[in-house]
Amino acid sequence: MSVCGCSGAGLRPVDEAIAALMDFVPLAPPAVRVDLESALGRILAEDILSPLDLPLWDNSAMDGYALRSADMGHAGARLKIAGYIAAGDAAQVELQPGQAMRIFTGAPLPPGADSVIAQEDCEIDGDWLQVPVVAHGSHVRRRGEELREGDALLSAGKKLRAQDLGLLASVGLDRVSVYRPLRVCLLSSGDELREPGEPLAPGQIYNANRFSIGALLRGWGIEVHDYGVLADTLAASRDALSLAASEWDVLITSGGVSVGDRDYLKQAIRELGELHLWKLKMQPGKPLAFGSIAGRPWIGLPGNPAAALVTALVVARPFLWRAQG
Numbered sequence: 001m002s003v004c005g006c007s008g009a010g011l012r013p014v015d016e017a018i019a020a021l022m023d024f025v026p027l028a029p030p031a032v033r034v035d036l037e038s039a040l041g042r043i044l045a046e047d048i049l050s051p052l053d054l055p056l057w058d059n060s061a062m063d064g065y066a067l068r069s070a071d072m073g074h075a076g077a078r079l080k081i082a083g084y085i086a087a088g089d090a091a092q093v094e095l096q097p098g099q100a101m102r103i104f105t106g107a108p109l110p111p112g113a114d115s116v117i118a119q120e121d122c123e124i125d126g127d128w129l130q131v132p133v134v135a136h137g138s139h140v141r142r143r144g145e146e147l148r149e150g151d152a153l154l155s156a157g158k159k160l161r162a163q164d165l166g167l168l169a170s171v172g173l174d175r176v177s178v179y180r181p182l183r184v185c186l187l188s189s190g191d192e193l194r195e196p197g198e199p200l201a202p203g204q205i206y207n208a209n210r211f212s213i214g215a216l217l218r219g220w221g222i223e224v225h226d227y228g229v230l231a232d233t234l235a236a237s238r239d240a241l242s243l244a245a246s247e248w249d250v251l252i253t254s255g256g257v258s259v260g261d262r263d264y265l266k267q268a269i270r271e272l273g274e275l276h277l278w279k280l281k282m283q284p285g286k287p288l289a290f291g292s293i294a295g296r297p298w299i300g301l302p303g304n305p306a307a308a309l310v311t312a313l314v315v316a317r318p319f320l321w322r323a324q325g
Helices: 014-022 162-170 209-219 234-245 265-272 305-323
Strands: 031-035 064-067 077-085 099-103 115-118 123-125 128-131 152-154 175-179 183-189 223-230 250-254 274-278 289-293 296-301
Touching (some): 014 305, 183 234, 209 223, 223 234, 234 250, 234 289, 234 296
Parallel strands (some): 250 296
Antiparallel strands (some): 031 175, 077 128, 123 128, 289 296
């Protein structure tokens, strides 16, 4: 145990306080493999490289006709229609000089073809196709033009979004390694606190922080364990913090960190572990505290709901995001 050298007279600048907290960020939670349907909002625990080229083969970007640009004269060409290829078909028959092949969007180009003309840009006369001049490579998506095998797809630390899951699926990946959600214990301090829906006696208030801070944490992909309201005693603070430190990754409290006679959290932290920081040069939010118990970080938010929300957003958020990996 150690006693913090922070005196109530010194106010820590916010940027300096955030930098100090970052020195105490714990290792990221262990990684687990999950399927894509369970990966939304999770934090990627590995760099991912593309296992294949995308597209896997030259294919048509239009419904139209595949042809050889070498067949084009100054005025275009009249070509024999030699069959068709739909999306999902294998292009096995080689296109011969003077021929064209009906092709649909996404279908592979037949061997020998190097260009596609849109169906609305040509004329059909029975089995013959009248084609204007077509530039080499028109309406063709080349193999690997989006991704090459081995290209970087996503980096570790990425919070997976819907479009990221679509990208992973497009290269055939069905599972990814992500960090287990950070597990945070949330405690409220104050004998005056009551839950919404309960009647209020004189001097009592409703516990807004439990809901606003809990919602913030869950919105950041954090697993929240609510320990309820601590009684305003040193023994209750010590017991709750000691138990929480044995079970969860990070401890967050609201209230009990100011200079009142019954604000016991800082004293409990000093007795159980270390108090690293107290008081920010910030209003609202001055009485923020930070310490650790048995290696578990503790963030003590102010009790005032506005101050608790502001300090959670400005100071706690970068720390918790880094702690998630």
